[in-house]
Amino acid sequence: MSTKHPNNVNPVQGRSTIRRARRIVIKIGSSSLTSSEGVRQEAIDSLTRTVADLRRQGSEVVLVSSGAIAAGLKPLGLERRPKDLATQQAAAAVGQGWLLAEYSESFWKHGLSVAQVLLTAEELMRRTQYNNAFRALNRLLDLGIVPIVNENDAVATQEIRFGDNDRLAALVANVIKADMLLLLSDVDALYDGPPSREGSRRIALVRGPQDLEGVTIGRAGPAGVGTGGMVTKVDAAEIATGSGIPTLLTSAPNAQLAIDGEDVGTWFAVSGRRKSARAAWLGLMAxxxxxxxxxxxxxxxxxxxxxxxxxxxxxxxxxxxxxxxxxxxxxxxxxxxxxxxxxxxxxxxxxxxxxxxxxxxxxxxxxxxxxxxxxxxxxxxxxxxxxxxxxxx
Structure with a gap:
């Protein structure tokens, strides 16, 4: 597959800034962490090594992790993600503990402690709770903790949800005033067509909506454990870049290469100015x-x-x-x-x-x-x- 460089713009433009970012939000999806057998330990360990590397260079990291529902499938004897809300909530309640235990053990090997932060869209829709989330996450980072954020699937209603953790990650990046958003998926980049189709080209740089004209963007993949697909990732990138936060989309195995500034994935350039907490709340979550x-x-x-x-x-x-x-x-x-x-x-x-x-x-x-x-x-x-x-x- 060839690489698409829009209007001859250098595709590595801005990627070197990742290493200099003071605060980074990393989002990883269910399909990158889990399988039908449950949590994949090697995927957890690979991610924690990347986060530990960022911490050693002085960056603060918030991890937005999917996988609670997927992690709860095996203990409940389920083969696929349930469609009804009640069973999803039950799977999330069981799986969240398993997932956090795996993260805690893996991060502990690097001398890092973690904190579980569960959010609902309803909470961030109110300015008081929005500000409370900022203070809590900010204090955890000041104390050297790695916050692990997930939507509170065990209590969230179908009517009031973030919809996917990609969007949650973009909103968390706004809450903590992040310098960078890294979206990790099971696909290595955004392509101008289905990645498996011959002739599809990687889009290395997106500067704005004009670079996505006519691009075919699919939804969730065949694995059956994720929910968003590429649509929610592009939407999350638009939220973040519109608020002054550059975004890189790539696959979980490419995470370290992305941190090192290599030409991987799709870089979404900043398209708007950074917003105040008040403006971010009003524009995104009110x-x-x-x-x-x-x-x-x-x-x-x-x-x-x-x-x-x-x-x-x-x-x-x-x-x-x-x-x-x-x-x-x-x-x-x-x-x-x-x-x-x-x-x-x-x-x-x-x-x-x-x-x-x-x-x-x-x-x-x-x-x-x-x-x-x-x-x-x-x-x-x-x-x-x-x-x-x-x-x-």
Whole structure:
């Protein structure tokens, strides 16, 4: 298979920065750690050697590890990952202990201690819990501990989930203000077609959505123990790079080569600026209560010029929310282009749609002489301009 270098850009651009990263989040998937027989000890040992090497060079590492459900299959006498939530939760409750025990023993050989951190999406959707997660992870790193993070599958509901640990890893990278995200998979890179197909080429560098136009991206593989596939990895990379965190995607056996700056995997270059904890929470994890649709003029003002949203720019309101809640802001096509903290309730806003602040002030009083969403309480989201083909197989 040949290598694709977009627009003749050096594919190793930026990779040397991995060794200089102060904080690194490493995510490894179930298929790289486990099999139908349970946890693969050699895979655990290989990963802990890589993490220990990073620690010796002065980097702090947070490990986001899948594998709890897969590790619980054999003890429960199951051959494949269960489809129903209750059995998934049971497998996770059994497997998480097995997985952590393997990590603890392997890291101990390198003189490192670990801590288990289980998170749910619901917890990070609230700003207080988001800040608590930052403080806890930050303190563990200060104490020289390797936090091992996983979604709390034993209690997470189907309706409120991260969806996959790739996305969780990107969010954790935002929480701890990481300098690098390393996604380890059972595939060595992102390809412009199915990796097994003759003629598929490795994409060495992704600078933005334009480099993925027309790229076929598949979902979970045939092993039956993972959940995300390449789709969630690309989505995680977009979350991280949009927040100023470069991302490298490669296979678990290539982890050490990646750390050494070798030309392996796919490098996702930074496409946005690093966000404050408040902006990261609002843009990525805040639980939105409703949606405000705005016209093209308001889109230009809010997104392009960073202005506050005024009532005159609104074309529609949906959902139930109170003043101070987080809401989505969408354009006329329905694409969500921003998130913000709204200054009015859902019962007040419909009567204000399309009206000027001067008109509202004269009719309803001076308390209506305020913006709908202030620029300081608004996070603009990147608009999806590229087209990707996604497979369901």
């Amino acid at each position: 639980e939105t209560r409703g949606r405000i649709t705005i016209d093209d003029g308001a889109v230009a003002a809010v997104v392009d010029r960073g202005r506050s949203l005024l009532p005159a720019g609104m074309t529609g309101v949906s959902g139930r929310f109170e003043s101070g809640d987080a809401v989505e802001i969408a354009d006329s096509t329905g694409e969500v282009i921003a998130r913000g903290l709204v200054n009015y309730s859902s019962t007040e806003l419909p009567a204000m749609v399309g009206r000027s602040t001067a008109e509202l002030r004269a009719e309803l009083g001076p308390e209506y002489d305020r913006v709908v969403v202030h620029a300081d309480d608004c996070v603009r989201l990147r608009r999806r301009t590229a087209t990707r083909t996604r497979l369901n197989s």
